[in-house]
Amino acid sequence: MDTPLSTSPERRRFNVADFTERFGLVLVWIVMIAGFGILLPGIFLSWMNFSIMFATQSPGAVLALALIIPLTAGDYDLSVGATLTLSAVTVGVLNAVMGLPLGVAVLAALAGGVAVGLVNAFFIVYVRIPSLVVTLGTTSVITGLVQWMTNSSTIGGISPTLVNMVMRGRLFGISYAFYYVIAIALAIWLVFEFTPLGRRILFVGRGREVARLSGIDVGRVRVGCLVASALLSSIGGLVYAGLLGAADPFSGLNFLLPAFAAAYLGATAIIPGRFNPWGAVISVYFLATGITGLTMMGIPLWVTSVFNGAALILAVTVSQFVRGRQETDIG
Amino acid sequence: MDTPLSTSPERRRFNVADFTERFGLVLVWIVMIAGFGILLPGIFLSWMNFSIMFATQSPGAVLALALIIPLTAGDYDLSVGATLTLSAVTVGVLNAVMGLPLGVAVLAALAGGVAVGLVNAFFIVYVRIPSLVVTLGTTSVITGLVQWMTNSSTIGGISPTLVNMVMRGRLFGISYAFYYVIAIALAIWLVFEFTPLGRRILFVGRGREVARLSGIDVGRVRVGCLVASALLSSIGGLVYAGLLGAADPFSGLNFLLPAFAAAYLGATAIIPGRFNPWGAVISVYFLATGITGLTMMGIPLWVTSVFNGAALILAVTVSQFVRGRQETDIG
Amino acid sequence: HADPVAEGLARATQIVEEHRAVPTFQAPGESFDIRAVAAGKKMLSIPNTSSNQFLKGIIRREIEVGKEIGLEVREWENQGQPNQWVQGIEYAIANDFDIVDLISGVNPAVIEPQLEAAKAAGVQVFTSHFYDPSQEANPLLAGDLPFSFYGQGWIMGNWAIHKTEGAANVIVVKSDEVPPTEPLVRGIRDAFEQNCPNCTILTEINVGITEWGTKIQPAVQAALLSNPTANYVFPIYDSMSQFVVPAVELTGRGEMVKIATGNGTPFVLDFIREGRVEMDVGESLDWVARATIDGYMRKLAGLEMPEELAVPLYIFDETNIETAGTPAEANKGYGDEYVAGFHENWQLK
Amino acid sequence: MSVPALRVSGIAKTFGGARALKGISFEVAAGEVHGLLGQNGCGKSTFVKVLAGFHAPDPGGTIEVFGKPLPFPMPPGAFRDYRMAFVHQHLGLVPTLTVLENLRVASITARRARVNWREERAAARATFARFGVSLDLNARTGSLSQTDQALLAIMRAAEDLRGADGPGLLILDEPTPFLPKEGVDRLFALVRQVVGHGDSVIFISHDIDEVREITDRATILRDGLVSGTLTTKGSSHDDFVEGIIGRRIARSVTAPAVTRGRTLARVTGVAEPGLDIPALEVAEGEILGLTGLLGSGYERVPYLMFGAREATVGDLHMGGKTTPLRSMTPKAAIAQKMALLPSDRPGASGVPGLKVRDNMLLLELDDFMGRFGLNLRAMGRRASALSAEYEVRPANPDMRLGQLSGGNAQKVLLAKWMIRNPDLLLLDEPTQGVDVGTRQQIYRVIRDAAARGAGVICASSDAEQLADLCTRVLIFSRGRIAVELTGQDITKDSIAEACYGHSTLDVA
């Protein structure tokens, strides 16, 4: 009886298209490294170069990681950049200007992040305003508050302990900052892949009503994700402050677009079609490698902007052709 | 037999909640104007003040209008800010630096806008990459190209004809720039409300698959909307260049977030729940009124950022409570 | 005797020593009764952006000086967007201001139509601390008080010559979009050309102001790695140094590569105290404010406007950094003799 | 003989690697109602979408409509030039737009200079008048009940056809699952009217009685191929069943319980707009059917009990606990071992973009927590086993739910709830869009649950299904329970009669 209708059996075989899709970005990255290695002998392919790049890009990487959490749950959080700045200047003001102990300043910065997340969540989840609108608004509000707190000036003199914990302290020649990124990515990966919570977030992002009728507290999951992204952003702010040894009231927003780019680019790699932490981290370093290489070759900086944009579009294009130009589920 | 199946009758009566929802933003605007009029006697409530505001905000208003077109069709276009800049500097480089006639420069600028729109459309519609990703990428590419074209410097000396046509020429004391905004808004409104094309766009934005099953050429509509938004952005660039008499390679991106804010805020007014041109224009001038008033009162800068964000969130919140906190259709 | 290296080093050292001495006041012109000119006049100061503390500091002091002499000074708060500057000038025209002060940053080329409108309406638009004396001021301006950015670069160049004893290899970080950059970099180049045959500018990194936060650090790191002989980085505007400092530290070249910069921004002075930056060429904001108002009032009085904003440049390094205060303040360390000097020159009291 | 309305030859369609249609050929005569039947996933909807120009078929095949060959790929909207009109399986309405906009989409998006809103409105009212329906033209379509939405889509297609000059072809892809008997009758009257005009109709349904009632001939698809064409008059119910699933099946009826079980759950004091239920209870082992005419409100009951829709008053008594309905949430319901299978499959029941295994095991995640988090391997094994147990085809849990046909997706989602062994199973149209073979499998699952002692509440507009499945049926009228049928009294006819009997009584 019952003829099998379609005949795709379950397979766990090696699949070239699948592999290309998952590791395409990594392969392109390796090719690019090799290319720059040949063009810049002795300079590019040094441990030093990579260790520096890994450390320098860590605030951006943390931000990209922060972003993918609400993105997975179906919400945009544009306020991550502003929250990063808020956290950095909170540490600056409390520790350097008001002389409070570093620990207190750090806690206050993290608490500020949580507060931003809760405010976002209140308007998005309770009042039901689109997340893009709310986080656009909070970005503007936070930017104003930061200007007020810092008088629009960079705040120097942050405790060297923070700098030691982020930049000066090294393991295998790489600043601790990088390991924080890895630790955060690992944590997100474990939660996304190996916990029920991760699956719930995914369902909330892809089918709110389905999730609700399956007994998932959709509101709570969304609130949690928004708070998590704000908290991670404020950790990003700590990393940024530790890296500079100062708190800069302006740069946070500049990290925003690259972080979005990395989050989306990352969704084409490792676990294609889903926002995923390893993809995001690899994307950040992929883009940074290109820019570092170009800069070392003495190419003017405007080229790096073009590279950034073109690499994003082309990488996603390639991944789209591998998938046969299906409409993606993300975005 | 034929029992009436559902029994909600059509109504065309005056409805207070409905009216509040549609004109709430306008009312708040009027109250705000009155407030500043009292606080700043003789200065704020002058025709001059408003005519200046109407003119100086016109590039932002054009950008907000450009945005609502692809937003209605369900695509984000983040590249409008960069396209505005591109158009302004194209006119600057061709007319002021290379000495080509203004007409040629303007045509080239508009052609550049169309080209950006087509590139966006190619990747979004044909390759099927999420619009957010593509336009993030083209923003970065255009930013690089603009820096290359201008050597990152402001270009002065654009033909006074352009300045006359945008800023110096006045009607009822208001620069022509304002009337361009009104003309564009009117055109969009007519298309959105009174033409089949407008409904096609709406169907495409609200239900792509359904639109296709209903015989709408979804691809073509989306391409058209993306090209229209890029073209309008480049018109915004011309207005901007005409207002300044110069081309500034950096400001375009600053208009982006406010334009998004205005587009979303506008979707709470006039035709609530839909992106609409009058709502967008009113929102631009509403936010500008607040900032102008605060500036004139000598309130520190940071307050204006807070005002911008808070006004956006609060206005949308009020509109949400009027609607009983339903999930909105947009976003 | 004909050792060009040693001679150049000697000249450089002398230039450095001159600017290490606490500055002295020199009258910008003949004495005049400033109150008589200023009484009842209104001036609108438009900074490049109100978030720039350097400019805001100047304007705050302009307001105070204005109170002393009867000039009403207001700031036009803005976020650095040219259409806000346009709005500011239109506001000044509409509200009968006498002077618009484009203080250090608003490029007149960006708002020419408004300059014409202002001229037609009898509002005098001045710039101060924007052009270098070698640059042509926009003809639509009522007057201009240029500042020697060239001199700032000149001092930075000579500082490196002096410190390396004639073997400076410098990475310059700049922003070409603002007009002061060109004379400033020319000053550095001239210093090396005239006083140091062996010194080189290894590379010039051009970063747009809006991209400082994301691009300076990686670009400087890449430059340091590809130029192992570098021993100085010049972030020509000292606010850049917050991104240069970690770049130097991360590359592990802190011992060898020093940072010299200019503007006297307080947090950078703090960096000097912490040993992360070596030198900063500063100028007194209050002095700039007074010299600016002095120049404008002279013009209003029908007197000759000074050819240059007579504000001295002063070197901060580890030897004198304590005079700037802990934490550093924007206006400390320059002495206060000039205040009395202006008072006397202006016939106050 | 006249030109056939539709001549299909060698049409194939491949999705990725899977061949949904493997080259089908058949003809629809002019003026006939032609059934298109087959198991879930045999390619019916795919064929409809090829016809509409939504999918381009694989090269090779041809389709002629009234003698004119269709160009492939078809330009959007070209189906109108060939005088075809569609009611798609998921209706093809945009929920966030108004009724007017959805109804008049063809006209208001046509290539014209401007929309004449007054005319559109008048045309819409005329349509409503013709069908004896009255909907608020300004209402958001998504706020209509599923039934009203189905009517809207049907009216739209009928209007499309009226506008065409010359004979047309109306394609109805499962228009009936949301329609109560009364709506089906009205639809059939419409179909006859259309055919009377000389138009042809393709009718897709899993309800064999409906097919036998309305069609002249029927083409049966199996596994992407045409397995045969039947002439309705000469074929019995069993002939159809055999054609569709390749074997005969006996109609199965739930054996009535010997003794009524203990009361499992009781709802009291429900009073919502259009719904008024003083008390309703379900016993252990009971399969309670809810039905009624359009607008009678029966289908809201499962959602109210589950906390899926906001309620104002009323209580749920279950397991010795009394919970006010207004404080009921799906989460609390699940904790009380309730389960709800909604009728809106892609919107409320499962996520089409996620894998079958994720959808299937969503409720069970906590059981797969090993020492190192979720045991993915065990989850894979469980999903495969469940796919096999519930006969999901293809049995590949790594496929996305949206890639499965409707019936197979429904089995996955039933499995999702059944693995929790719910005490109270709430179903809304559990076999909508499910073929006759699969329907039996779903019945079996439901009966097994009841035999285990669970209570089942099944809201359905399908009288035959209720007759086969339920041990007790409540017929609603205007929001109240009007008739209760038990035991031998439950037949397809008695249910229909009760529905109408009450409506005429009420109206009178």
Ligand SMILES: Nc1ncnc2c1ncn2[C@@H]1O[C@H](COP(=O)(O)OP(=O)(O)OP(=O)(O)O)[C@@H](O)[C@H]1O
């Ligand atoms: N877009 C698609 N991508 C991949 N596979 C698809 C797609 N659409 C349909 N299929 C597959 O094609 C086959 C036929 O599906 P189709 O929807 O035509 O079935 P059907 O006969 O309408 O079934 P049902 O009675 O359940 O509606 C199924 O195996 C389905 O999984």
Ligand SMILES: Nc1ncnc2c1ncn2[C@@H]1O[C@H](COP(=O)(O)OP(=O)(O)OP(=O)(O)O)[C@@H](O)[C@H]1O
């Ligand atoms: N989300 C909603 N927002 C607003 N109104 C709604 C919403 N959902 C349902 N309604 C309205 O509530 C009423 C009841 O809806 P429901 O779908 O339960 O229909 P019903 O009473 O069972 O009738 P039918 O038999 O026609 O389906 C309908 O008039 C419908 O328009």
Ligand SMILES: [Mg+2]
């Ligand atoms: Mg189907």
Ligand SMILES: [Mg+2]
């Ligand atoms: Mg119904």
